[in-house]
Amino acid sequence: MYRYDDFDRQLVHERTEQFREQVKRRLAGDITEEQFRPLRLMNGVYLQLHAYMLRVAVPYGTLRADQLRQLGMIARVYDKGYGHFTTRQNIQYNWPKLDEIPDALLDLAKVEMHAIQTSGNCIRNTTTDQYAGAAADEIEDPRPYCELIRQWSTFHPEFTYLPRKFKIAVTGSPNDRAAVKVHDIGLRMHQNDAGETGFEVMVGGGLGRTPFVGKTIREFIGKNDLFSYLEAILRVYNRFGRRDNKYKARIKILVHEEGIDKIRELVEEEWAQIKDGSLRVDDAEIAHYIEQFAPPAFEALSDDDADFERHKSENRRFANWVRSNVIEHKQPGYAIANVSLKPIGGIPGDATDTQMELVADLSEKYSFGDVRVTHEQNLVLPHVKKADLFAVWSELDKADLGTANLGYVTDIISCPGLDYCALATARSIPLSQRISERFGDLDRQHDIGELKIKISGCINACGHHHVGHIGILGLDKRGKEFYQITLGGDASQDASIGKIAGAGFSEAEVVDAIESLVTKYIDIRESGERFIDTYRRVGMDPFKEVLYGDR
């Protein structure tokens, strides 16, 4: 895994000390809140409903054991014993005190972590496939490119005051697990006709109040040219993106208003000026970063393990966990183990200090000290020997981390909603808990199969409701929470934006409404169809009918 060099270390320490001084000046009254606000936001400090919130970056969702252990320690010392993993593969703390945050940042810096660029109108944390470097279906590990993007975008002097925030996601696999088509820039690794590996570049995807699937601006860009090409896109956005209206300031609006052909023309024009400059990264430098993410020292193993098979046949709960949460690894004899942060009736994405420490310990013992955060708010132990899976699951299960529900109806993405967030219009967590309880029976979840429910507590769509197979948007209607349902969204390589089913439902009605949709799907599905497949085949009408009847 990538280790900081002296330059990274100095940069983060200087920033931490700078922020300590800024906090000191703020508390002493030397700077006003108006002056301080942009400074704290640049360091990931928000003011939420009940307290400050600190958002810590987890670059491309990859954590070392010592880093996750430190995140647990920070939850205990500076917060109330838990943290919340987000759809951007980051972690948020909900109760830090402003005067203690500089110390927390120093403790983060000790394990090569920080909160830089987790807020503000800059390039945010680059996200990627949580199975990077482990997935059987990937072309290449995308993380060396994510790290190069991190280095290019951190404190980039031109892009510190963009019209609006900017999010980049990368997939190294044709099966997109990073939702790249709903990011400002999505990069999909593939090979061109000459057999060279590079990226399809998509721009203008996004969720929020105006959702779009990204459009292809360039079918193929070689690895060496990727960074100058990204720079060209950012320059065009920085120059032409709208600054007159916050709600029209994202690149998706620019792409939508000007058209992808016009944007492509501008980007190509800009790129022609800079493509042979200092941002061209040569093969030797790329190789240096690929080396940083070299595969761990896998043992040569048979892909079949007798003990593993025996445990599966003897222990139904373990077998169920394997069925949903264990994914094929590229290395024979190894597997990818998903750690669900969605216990039935629990709070999606929350983990306690001791749970974080346990996963850190398990990763050290069984997964080469490597842990991943997923944009679906779970954790991953990416490199576990099949022979060790039973031991891993047994430990996870004791800590309420062994829920067997990955990809099922109870594996819900939910934003913090009105329980924490100052922008929210309705609560999302209690609704996710009630849906989880309603569908908690595992046999029923198996019967339903893959079903992605995503819940946002306001139009900003942090809970990705637009790309939920069933999406739920919480709104405020004359002082009461009510929930709008969208159907047919998809965050994968077949990305689509869900359509609003009709009028919203009250808090009391909405879980029954979801259940009626699921029942309808089961009634009309054809063999092998997931909910989304059935929806695509039959369209909105049959579902609308069960929701509204003659209404």
Add this chain to the structure above:
Amino acid sequence: MSLQVVTANRLDDGLVVFLASDGSWSENINDARIADGKEAADALLAEASAPELDIVIVGPYLIDVEQQGADIVPTKYREVLRTKGPSVREDLGYQAV
């Protein structure tokens, strides 16, 4: 006439506070000074927005409340949550005390 109080977040720890009768900032909404009518509310917000309070609190604003017996209760659910804590974690926030 509508009743209002002023709320804000405390600068150093970020916790929710209310402008109290004695001019201090209390964690308990029942200590809040109630403004009855627009004129009183404007005066209350003006007091809370004094420049010298910039090192005590952040972002003061008025909220609508009702007097329910001895208790002052916000009319909006968002503000009720701020007086209590997250509805999904009753062990946290003021409700836990």
